[in-house]
Amino acid sequence: MxxxxxxxxxxxxxxxxxxxxxxxxxxxxxxxxxxxxxxxxxxxxxxxxxxxxxxxxxxxxxxxxxxxxxxxxxxxxxxxxxxxxxxxxxxxxxxxxxxxxxxxxxxxxxxxxxxxxxxxxxxxxxxxxxxxxxxxxxxxxxxxxxxxxxxxxxxxxxxxxxxxxxxxxxxxxxxxxxxxxxxxxxxxxxxxxxxxxxxxxxxRGLLGEEIIVEAATKDLHSGMFGGLARNPIHVLTRILANLHDDQGRVQVPGFYDGVTELPEEIRAQWQNLAFDHAKFLGDVGLAIPAGESDRTPLEMIWSRPTAEVNGITGGYAGDGFKTVLPAEARAKVSFRLVGAQDPHILRDSFRAWVTAQIPADCRVRFADHGASPAGxxxxxxxxxxxxxxxxxxxxxxxxxxxxxxxxxxxxxxxxxxxxxxxxxxxxxxxxxxxxxxxxxxxxxxxxxxxxxxxxxxxxxx
Amino acid sequence: MxxxxxxxxxxxxxxxxxxxxxxxxxxxxxxxxxxxxxxxxxxxxxxxxxxxxxxxxxxxxxxxxxxxxxxxxxxxxxxxxxxxxxxxxxxxxxxxxxxxxxxxxxxxxxxxxxxxxxxxxxxxxxxxxxxxxxxxxxxxxxxxxxxxxxxxxxxxxxxxxxxxxxxxxxxxxxxxxxxxxxxxxxxxxxxxxxxxxxxxxxxRGLLGEEIIVEAATKDLHSGMFGGLARNPIHVLTRILANLHDDQGRVQVPGFYDGVTELPEEIRAQWQNLAFDHAKFLGDVGLAIPAGESDRTPLEMIWSRPTAEVNGITGGYAGDGFKTVLPAEARAKVSFRLVGAQDPHILRDSFRAWVTAQIPADCRVRFADHGASPAGxxxxxxxxxxxxxxxxxxxxxxxxxxxxxxxxxxxxxxxxxxxxxxxxxxxxxxxxxxxxxxxxxxxxxxxxxxxxxxxxxxxxxx
Structure with a gap:
C-alpha cells in the first residue's frame, strides 16, 4: 500500500x-x-x-x-x-x-x-x-x-x-x-x-487463582506445637510441587483439553524467525529452557499453556527468625492458556485438584483473579x-x-x-x-x- | 522440705x-x-x-x-x-x-x-x-x-x-x-x-536455617517468560515438599543420627500425665496429630525431632495479582533437636541435601539462624x-x-x-x-x- x-x-x-x-x-x-x-x-x-x-x-x-x-x-x-x-x-x-x-x-x-x-x-x-x-x-x-x-x-x-x-x-x-x-x-x-x-x-489466555490454606485458628509456637500440629506451609508447598511433573507438564486433570498443535505453516514461519533463546534467556541471567522438555523455546512462550506460581507467602519472612507455625499460607497461581482451553472449566478442575490434596484438619479457600481465553x-x-x-x-x-x-x-x-x-x-x-x-x-x-x-x-x- | x-x-x-x-x-x-x-x-x-x-x-x-x-x-x-x-x-x-x-x-x-x-x-x-x-x-x-x-x-x-x-x-x-x-x-x-x-x-535443641533460591537476575513477566524461564518458587516448593515423607519422617540424610528412644521410666511417667491431645489441639482449632505416624502426641512435641517451615516468601503476595516470575524465593526452616543430634553436622547435611536439588540455572544461598543442641x-x-x-x-x-x-x-x-x-x-x-x-x-x-x-x-x- x-x-x-x-x-x-x-x-x-x-x-x-x-x-x-x-x-x-x-x-x-x-x-x-x-x-x-x-x-x-x-x-x-x-x-x-x-x-x-x-x-x-x-x-x-x-x-x-x-x-x-x-x-x-x-x-x-x-x-x-x-x-x-x-x-x-x-x-x-x-x-x-x-x-x-x-x-x-x-x-x-x-x-x-x-x-x-x-x-x-x-x-x-x-x-x-x-x-x-x-x-x-x-x-x-x-x-x-x-x-x-x-x-x-x-x-x-x-x-x-x-x-x-x-x-x-x-x-x-x-x-x-x-x-x-x-x-x-x-x-x-x-x-x-x-x-x-x-x-x-x-x-495466550490467562486464568488467575489464589489458594489460601488454613490450619490452626491462630499462629502457633513451633516449639510448643511443632511436630504435632499441621503446618499449612507444608500443605501448600506439597500441592504446588505437584503442579508440574518432571517433564514440565501441568498435572491438573484435563489441563491440556482444547490445546491444539501448531499449524504446519505457522511452525515453518516461526522456524524462519530464528528465535535466539540463548540470548533471550541470557539477557536475564539464565541459559536453559525450563518448560516442557519436548517443546521448542518459542512454543513454550507463544503456543503452549503454562502454570506459574506468581507469589507465595506464609509465616514470618522478615529479618531474623520467628519460630511460628502460621495459621495460613497463600499462593497466587496463573495459567497461560492456548487454543480452546476453557478458563472456567479449568478453574473448577484446578480447585477440585487442590481441594483433593488438602489433609484433614485444614481448609482451603480460593480467590478469583480473572479468566480469559486464548485468542x-x-x-x-x-x-x-x-x-x-x-x-x-x-x-x-x-x-x-x-x-x-x-x-x-x-x-x-x-x-x-x-x-x-x-x-x-x-x-x-x-x-x-x-x-x-x-x-x-x-x-x-x-x-x-x-x-x-x-x-x-x-x-x- | x-x-x-x-x-x-x-x-x-x-x-x-x-x-x-x-x-x-x-x-x-x-x-x-x-x-x-x-x-x-x-x-x-x-x-x-x-x-x-x-x-x-x-x-x-x-x-x-x-x-x-x-x-x-x-x-x-x-x-x-x-x-x-x-x-x-x-x-x-x-x-x-x-x-x-x-x-x-x-x-x-x-x-x-x-x-x-x-x-x-x-x-x-x-x-x-x-x-x-x-x-x-x-x-x-x-x-x-x-x-x-x-x-x-x-x-x-x-x-x-x-x-x-x-x-x-x-x-x-x-x-x-x-x-x-x-x-x-x-x-x-x-x-x-x-x-x-x-x-x-x-x-529440644534448635537449628534455624534460611534458604534463598535465585534464578533470573531480575523479576520477569510471566507472560513473556512463563513456561521457558526457571521459576524459583517452583524450585523451592519442590524442595520443601520433600522435607517429610508420607509418614511425617524428615528426609534429610542422617537426620535421626543421635536420636534415642525414651527411657522406659520416663515413658511410664508421661503415660501417667494423661496428656489430653484432643484438648491441646482443639484449643487451636485442630483435631488430628500431624507428625510422625508411629509416635504419640507427647513424643511429637517433647522427645522427637522435627522440621518446620516457619516462613516462606516469593513473588507478589499483596492485594490483587501480579504476573511475575520472581528472581528469588526464600524460606525459613527450623529443626527441633533431641538426644545427641549435632546441630552443626545437621546444618551441613541439610545444606548439601538442598543444594543437590537445585537445578541448573539456579543458585542457592543459606543464612544461619542459630544452632543449639538438645538438653x-x-x-x-x-x-x-x-x-x-x-x-x-x-x-x-x-x-x-x-x-x-x-x-x-x-x-x-x-x-x-x-x-x-x-x-x-x-x-x-x-x-x-x-x-x-x-x-x-x-x-x-x-x-x-x-x-x-x-x-x-x-x-x-
Whole structure:
C-alpha cells in the first residue's frame, strides 16, 4: 500500500522536531503512580485518566473519563472520514515492589544514557504509558501539519489492565455504540527480538487463582506445637510441587483439553524467525529452557499453556527468625492458556485438584483473579497489510506475524462483544523490564513508534 | 522440705496486698516494644534493659546493663548467705505481625475480663516479661517484710532470646565470674495442661536455617517468560515438599543420627500425665496429630525431632495479582533437636541435601539462624525437691518433671560454659498465645507465680 509522500513527510519532520515536547508530556504522565491493583492508588488512577482526557481535548477530541466500579475508562471521539479506527491502550501500571531493587524512584522518570542508547526509566515507561503516547503524539503531529485528525477515531484507554480488567466486559456491553469501529488497534506489545517489527496474531489466555490454606485458628509456637500440629506451609508447598511433573507438564486433570498443535505453516514461519533463546534467556541471567522438555523455546512462550506460581507467602519472612507455625499460607497461581482451553472449566478442575490434596484438619479457600481465553486474530482487514508495510518502511525490516506469551484479553473481548477485529502492534523490547524493577522504554522505540503510527495513518487515511 | 511459716506467711500476705502495684510495674515494662529480631526496635530493647536495671536497684541490687554487639545483658548482684542462686529471664519479645489479627495494640497492655478469668493482654505478657517479673516481685515482697534479700542472688536478664541469642555464648565466656552460682533458675516455661506445676528436665535443641533460591537476575513477566524461564518458587516448593515423607519422617540424610528412644521410666511417667491431645489441639482449632505416624502426641512435641517451615516468601503476595516470575524465593526452616543430634553436622547435611536439588540455572544461598543442641537436666541439686514441694503447696497439686517442645538453649549453655545445673519452671499456660497475636498472661499465673517463688525462696534461704 503506497503513501502520498507530500502527506506523510512533513508529519515525520514535525515528529522529529517536536520530540522533546512529546517526551515532556510522557514524563508528566509517568509521574502519576497509577497502580491499579492496589487500592491505595485509586486517586492516582483517576488523576492519570483526567490527565489523558485533558490531553485528548487539546487534540480536538470529545473526551471523557467514564466512572466504573473500579478505575475510570477514558473514551474520546474525533476526526472524520473512513476508516473508523479504535485505538486501545492502558494508563494503569504494575506495582513496584521490590522497591529496593529500583535504582531510582519508579515514579520519578528520567532519560538515561546507557551502553545501548537513551532510555526512559520509570514504572509504566514501556507498559503501557510510553506505548499509548506514541499514538497520541502521531495524531498531534498530524494535526499540527494538516489541521485535522487523519480519519474518524475513537480512543479507548483502560485503567485496570494490570489488575484483571474487572470493569471491562460490563463497560463494553454498556457502551458498544460508543466503541464500535471498523477495526481496533491495540498498542501493548513489542518488537520481535528487539529490532524486527511484529504484529501479534496469537495471544495466550490467562486464568488467575489464589489458594489460601488454613490450619490452626491462630499462629502457633513451633516449639510448643511443632511436630504435632499441621503446618499449612507444608500443605501448600506439597500441592504446588505437584503442579508440574518432571517433564514440565501441568498435572491438573484435563489441563491440556482444547490445546491444539501448531499449524504446519505457522511452525515453518516461526522456524524462519530464528528465535535466539540463548540470548533471550541470557539477557536475564539464565541459559536453559525450563518448560516442557519436548517443546521448542518459542512454543513454550507463544503456543503452549503454562502454570506459574506468581507469589507465595506464609509465616514470618522478615529479618531474623520467628519460630511460628502460621495459621495460613497463600499462593497466587496463573495459567497461560492456548487454543480452546476453557478458563472456567479449568478453574473448577484446578480447585477440585487442590481441594483433593488438602489433609484433614485444614481448609482451603480460593480467590478469583480473572479468566480469559486464548485468542487468534483474523488478519483479513486491509489495515493489517497497511501496518506491515508502514512498519517495514520505518524499521527497515519486514514485519512478522507472531505469537505473544502475555495475555491481552481485550482483543478477544472486542471480537466477542463488539464484533470487531483487532490488530496488536507495539514497540516494546524484551529488556524493557516491564513488571520488574527499573522498567524502561527506549527513546528510539518511543520516537520510531510515533513515526510508525504516522506512516500507518498516512496509508489508511 | 519444710518452711518456717513465720518467715513465709507475711511475705505471701504482702504479695496479695501489693498485687495492683506489681501489676502496674509489669504494665510499664510491657509498654516497651522490645522486639529483638527487628533492628528498628534496637532503642526499645535498650530502654527495656534500662528499666530493669532501675527496678533492680530499687530492690538493693548492684545492677548494670552490659553492652553487647546486639542488645544489652542485664546483670545484678545482691543479698547474702547461701545458696547462691542465679535467676534467668529475657526482656525481649517476638515480632507482632500479623498486626491485623490483634484485638488491641500489642504494646498497649490491658487487664481484661474473660470467661476463664482476668488476663494481662500484650506482647511479652507471658513470654517472658510477665514471667520474669514474678521473681522480682517475690523478692520485692520478701524485702519489704524482712528488710533484706533472702540469699545471695544473681539476676541475669537477656535481650536476644527471641532472636537466637547471638551474644550469649561470648558473654558467658567473658563474664563467667559474674554469673556462676550454685544453681540457675530459668523462668520461661509453663504449667502442664494449664493447672499442674511442672519442672522441665528435657529440652529440644534448635537449628534455624534460611534458604534463598535465585534464578533470573531480575523479576520477569510471566507472560513473556512463563513456561521457558526457571521459576524459583517452583524450585523451592519442590524442595520443601520433600522435607517429610508420607509418614511425617524428615528426609534429610542422617537426620535421626543421635536420636534415642525414651527411657522406659520416663515413658511410664508421661503415660501417667494423661496428656489430653484432643484438648491441646482443639484449643487451636485442630483435631488430628500431624507428625510422625508411629509416635504419640507427647513424643511429637517433647522427645522427637522435627522440621518446620516457619516462613516462606516469593513473588507478589499483596492485594490483587501480579504476573511475575520472581528472581528469588526464600524460606525459613527450623529443626527441633533431641538426644545427641549435632546441630552443626545437621546444618551441613541439610545444606548439601538442598543444594543437590537445585537445578541448573539456579543458585542457592543459606543464612544461619542459630544452632543449639538438645538438653537433659541433672536433678540432683536439693533445689529441685524444694521446688517440687513449694509448687505443690501453692498449686495444690504435685509438680511433675516434664519435657518441653520449645528450645531454651540457655540451660545447656549454663552447663557447658559455667558448669552450673539449671532448673526450668514457669507459670505460662498453653493458651497464652506466645509468638501469636493477642498474647496474654493469666492474672492468676502472675499472682500465684510470685507466691510460688516466695515459697521456694523460703525453703532455700
Amino acid at each position: 503506497s503513501t502520498n509522500p507530500g502527506m506523510i513527510d512533513p508529519v515525520l519532520a514535525q515528529i522529529d522536531a517536536t520530540l522533546p515536547a512529546a517526551l515532556d508530556r510522557l514524563m508528566d504522565l509517568l509521574r502519576i503512580p497509577s497502580i491499579s491493583t492496589d487500592p491505595a492508588y485509586k486517586q492516582d488512577c483517576a488523576r492519570a485518566a483526567d490527565w489523558l482526557v485533558e490531553d485528548l481535548r487539546t487534540l480536538g477530541f470529545e473526551a471523557q473519563a467514564h466512572a466504573t466500579p473500579g478505575h475510570p475508562m477514558v473514551v474520546a471521539q474525533g476526526g472524520e472520514g473512513g476508516p473508523h479506527l479504535l485505538f486501545y491502550g492502558h494508563y494503569d501500571v504494575q506495582p513496584v515492589d521490590p522497591l529496593a531493587l529500583w535504582d531510582r524512584p519508579p515514579f520519578d522518570p528520567e532519560v538515561q544514557d546507557t551502553p545501548k542508547g537513551k532510555v526512559i526509566r520509570a514504572r509504566g515507561a514501556s507498559d503501557d504509558k510510553g506505548q499509548l503516547m506514541t499514538f497520541l503524539e502521531a495524531l498531534r503531529a498530524w494535526k499540527a501539519v494538516h489541521g485535522t485528525l487523519p480519519c474518524r477515531l475513537t480512543i479507548f484507554l483502560e485503567g485496570e489492565e494490570e489488575s484483571g480488567s474487572p470493569s471491562l466486559i460490563p463497560f463494553l456491553k454498556a457502551h458498544g455504540d460508543l466503541l464500535k469501529a471498523d477495526i481496533a488497534m491495540i498498542c501493548d506489545t513489542g518488537l520481535f527480538q528487539d529490532t524486527a517489527p511484529a504484529i501479534v496474531t496469537m495471544l 487468534t486474530m483474523q488478519i483479513t482487514h486491509p489495515a493489517f497489510e497497511a501496518a506491515r508495510s508502514a512498519l517495514g518502511e520505518e524499521w527497515g525490516r519486514a514485519a512478522s506475524y507472531v505469537g505473544c506469551g502475555g495475555s491481552i484479553p481485550i482483543a478477544g473481548y472486542f471480537k466477542t462483544y463488539l464484533g470487531m477485529d483487532a490488530m496488536l502492534l507495539g514497540f516494546g523490547r524484551d529488556d524493557d523490564q516491564i513488571h520488574s524493577p527499573n522498567e524502561k522504554y527506549d527513546l528510539e522505540c518511543f520516537h520510531k513508534g510515533i513515526r510508525s503510527w504516522a506512516r500507518l495513518l498516512g496509508k489508511l487515511a | 519444710s518452711t518456717n511459716p513465720g518467715m513465709i506467711d507475711p511475705v505471701l500476705a504482702q504479695i496479695d496486698a501489693t498485687l495492683p502495684a506489681a501489676l502496674d510495674r509489669l504494665m510499664d515494662l510491657l509498654r516497651i516494644p522490645s522486639i529483638s529480631t527487628d533492628p528498628a526496635y534496637k532503642q526499645d530493647c535498650a530502654r527495656a534493659a534500662d528499666w530493669l536495671v532501675e527496678d533492680l536497684r530499687t530492690l538493693g541490687f548492684e545492677a548494670q546493663a552490659h553492652a553487647t554487639p546486639g542488645h544489652p545483658m542485664v546483670v545484678a548482684q545482691g543479698g547474702e548467705g547461701g545458696p547462691h542462686l542465679l535467676f534467668y529471664g529475657h526482656y525481649d519479645v517476638q515480632p507482632v505481625d500479623p498486626l491485623a489479627l490483634w484485638d488491641r495494640p500489642p504494646f498497649d497492655p490491658e487487664v481484661q475480663d474473660t470467661p476463664k478469668g482476668k488476663v494481662i493482654r500484650a506482647r511479652g505478657a507471658s513470654d517472658d516479661k510477665g514471667q520474669l517479673m514474678t521473681f522480682l516481685e517475690a523478692l520485692r515482697a520478701w524485702k519489704a517484710v524482712h528488710g533484706t534479700l533472702p540469699c545471695r542472688l544473681t539476676i541475669f536478664l537477656e535481650g536476644e532470646e527471641e532472636s537466637g541469642s547471638p551474644s550469649l555464648i561470648p558473654f558467658l565466656k567473658a563474664h563467667g565470674d559474674l554469673l556462676k552460682a550454685d544453681i540457675a533458675m530459668i523462668c520461661d516455661t509453663g504449667l502442664f495442661q494449664d493447672t499442674a506445676p511442672a519442672i522441665v528436665t528435657m529440652l 537433659t537436666m541433672q536433678i540432683t541439686h536439693p533445689a529441685f525437691e524444694a521446688a517440687r514441694s513449694a509448687l505443690g503447696e501453692e498449686w495444690g497439686r504435685a509438680a511433675s518433671y516434664v519435657g518441653c517442645g520449645g528450645s531454651i538453649p540457655i540451660a545447656g549453655y549454663f552447663k557447658t560454659y559455667l558448669g552450673m545445673d539449671a532448673m526450668l519452671l514457669g507459670f505460662g499456660r498453653d493458651d497464652d498465645q506466645i509468638h501469636s497475636p493477642n498474647e496474654k498472661y493469666d492474672l492468676e499465673c502472675f499472682h500465684k507465680g510470685i507466691r510460688s517463688w516466695a515459697r521456694l525462696l523460703g525453703k532455700l534461704a
